[in-house]
Amino acid sequence: MAVSDADVRHVAALARLAMPAERVPALVRELNGILGHMAVLESVDISSVEDDARSAMPRRDDTVAPVPLMRPLADFAPAPRDGFLLVPRLSTHSQLGASESDGDE
Amino acid sequence: MHHDFPDTANSLDRAQAQSSLNAFVTLATADEIRTAAARAPAGVMHAMPVAVKDNIATTTLSTSCGSKILQGWVSPYEATAVTRLRAAGAVIIGKTNMDEFAMGSSTENSAFGRTLNPLDHTRVPGGSSGGSAAAVAAGICRIAYGSETGGSVRQPAAFCGIVGVKPTYGRVSRFGLVAFASSLDHIGVFGATVDDAALGLQVIAGHDPQDATSVEQPVDDYRAEAGMPLAGLVVGVPAEYFPASLDTKIRAKCDRAIDVLRELGAEIRQVSLPHTDLAIPVYYILAPAEASSNLARFDGVRYGTRLPSDDLRGMYERTRSEGFGPEVTRRIILGTYVLSQGHYDAYYRKAMMVREKITEDFAKVFASGVHVLFTPTTPSPAFAFGSKADPLDMYLSDIFTATANLAGVPAMSQPIGLVDGMPIGGQLLAAHFREVDMFRAAFALERALGTEALT
Amino acid sequence: MSTAMIADVTAGYEMVVGLEVHVQLKTASKAFCGCSTDFGAPPNRNTCPICLALPGALPVLNARAVELALRIALGFGFTVNPRSIFARKNYFYPDLPKGYQISQHDQPIAEHGSLDIGLVVDGVPRVIGITRAHMEEDAGKSIHDRYENATAVDLNRSGVPLVEIVSEPDMRSPEEAGAYLRILKQILLYLDVSDCNMEEGSLRVDANVSARPFGQQTLGTKCEVKNMNSFSGVEKALAAEFRRQCGVLAAGGTVQQQTLLWDGHKHEIRPARTKEGSSDYRYFPEPDLPPLVITDAELARVRETLPELPAARRTRYAAMQLSGYDVQELTADPASGPYFEAVLSLHGDAKAVANWVNGEMRATLNETGATWDAAPLVPARLAGLLDLVKDGVVSSSAAKKIYALLLTSADAARAIAEREGLVQVRDDDALAGWVNEVLDENPAEAARFAAGEKKLTGLLVGLVMKKSQGRADPKLVNQLLGSRAAG
């Protein structure tokens, strides 16, 4: 399946990368070149392979101390205020009033 | 090749004297180094100067990953490997230059300029850990640390005529190593000699509860392998690493090294790793996919460079587009594409399965009684700057090294001769957590080749 | 809007509801780092390199979170997967530090459950299917209305462990959704895995609602409703959204899939701000976390720690001949049962204990706000009082007085009864004295009673009780009068 201009623009949007029109054709060409090289995988027989053969994961105690910050967040955050991290508001929020994100989607 | 290695003080002098190499992104000041050396605990590396790649977190000096988006970033916490280095008495003299976020094989992709190969300033030092390789090759320090995702330690080691080691996946903690592709990332070691590399690995190896992929396995004494006989050691030579297309001069140096190993008592066996040619396709699906997710945290919200915009979307896009260089952007796009709806099964999932086949290849060979494998490290010596403009050409220079990252087996490169006046590397690979086998062969080969390695 | 109108719009349509419940697990530290999970700390106080997603930081799974997730899975009877896989759910949002949420996608820790919600429709008990329960980490908070043109991010909640319980689209009314949620919460509280506090966000409910003409098999287009902060809010939101969809369908339109927010103050639904570009999450296995492996031995260990659950407790209490009301009250929360049983073990009469625990004691707790495990009367003192009633030492009316005094003094019930002269008089001479006086003072009634008019017994007993200022033992007075009546 060949990569199209639309694919590159869609993917760039997902990745929050600005994609000036003049950069698209080159990327389309490069991606198709690279992915063309990947086509050899289609023919490989993977019937014998089990999904995710990795071994079991370790767990840690509930009461471990957190890894300390040698410098406070406010020292390195781009826009700290009253302990919060400020970011420009989503354009779709600007007209909306009170409410917070529910965190997890 | 470097008989005398400097103490911390003139290590800095040498670094400054060779600043034109651009091996370092940041250097410690003379005062900082003096203080650190004075306070250094009496460990196996007491007051020994070492260089550390700019993608390994240190609470002093930068950790900018060769990227504008992390320019000037000083980590508020320290990598486990660095903590162990300090505990052993090492003094970190500087953070070394690299391809941005370790994406590259030439150290041409750094936001802070390219690093020169100390042996020929018109050629690349290799990458992505080119700065660390150059620092050792230039005699600035005898041990330096780098990172590997597809060969980023072994390939520059080969290009700069030094020793480079990638341990078993899980042998050295990744905690504090800025992630490129988590399932392929390793911290690796450069040494002027096999013994330097063995010491460098010894100090940072071992289980770390902060890394869920680090493995609880006793750490062997790698340096004790020096002088051990090769009798009984079975060395496999995989046909796939010696294709008809391989440069005959490189093949000749490899044959010489294999003869030496045979003369030393090792049994040489022809073996096959049939899925080798799939390593690059698999690698260039998995690595960019993981990278596209690992680099999402660079969003200008909590740290790093933020480029202003009155809208969140605009802030994200300006920060990331202007913060990342072209190769990183290319890989994020590629990685996002192979994970996106409708493509996951065809690319990512398939690549994961084929990765297992590549791992099985190694498992079978080592189960058959082979202790180590010998191959060339790279298909060519160090190439000239700008000579690999097509990304795919650049990607193919990892062809002999990426397999070890995919399978997680330990591998190392050491000088085995010159081709067109430039060093080339011989690669040794071993079974999981059998670094000792690899080092035994490497010590013996280094000793037997002696100065022939420079011819 | 009038109920008549509502009936009109929704007539002929069936509501279909599936619920996603996010349960915040009761751990001391976050899912993948050592930071505290305490609610209400100053903004970004509970953060570290890991939950801030600093370059190079790595997650390590909290063993307690797994244990609590397994309690949920076993408590509800889900099937536990011996291997479950953590995955990355990729999307950009300021309160999601890594740019992905660590969650579980195609191999969750538990699957395939069901929940009897205690309602019976057309003679059939309503059992709701549960698709899956998976572990994941919470995001932080984005506050959009605090600063001009800026969103304020607080990451204290970022990385707090959650279990998300996803139901099948099996509910058909707001009442069923409410019943599902109340039973779910009751069992979660019995399991002691979460505070289940919707105001503090330790229990969050997202509802998927669709409408379809009755009889239609295929599901209509569903919309997701979020931001309800109470169960009644969920019921109201479902009704409102169902009404909206029916309105669209009735007008010949088609429902557009979208996410809506319930405004608990205005009691209305409004479209949510879309999380731009968050439609394609690019899930893939989390390379920093190997598979989570659960052995049978571990399952057995957790199973042994499971408490008695509401259904079992209800059955046990019903077998004590307690009224349906008493059983309901005593099992509604996890703590009143143990108090009831502590008193029962000392006193023995289940009915009497239930009356007092559900009556006086529950009222006292409501007034004082005390909890069952810290009730103002330890079980032994209440049992002591009930013993006095059973043995006829005090009357039940006197017992109420003594109960009030038990709350304000350290004395035992009997001591108080004696001090307050509330012990019933059972001495024959004294009783005979009062009986004789009453008969003398009421010759007419005495005569008729003596002649065999038994129905006067009540009246005479009452007079004797009055003369004794309520201290005479009514049973004995009865017997005594009986012996005076003509046989």
Ligand SMILES: [Mg+2]
């Ligand atoms: Mg969720």
Ligand SMILES: [Zn+2]
């Ligand atoms: Zn934390």
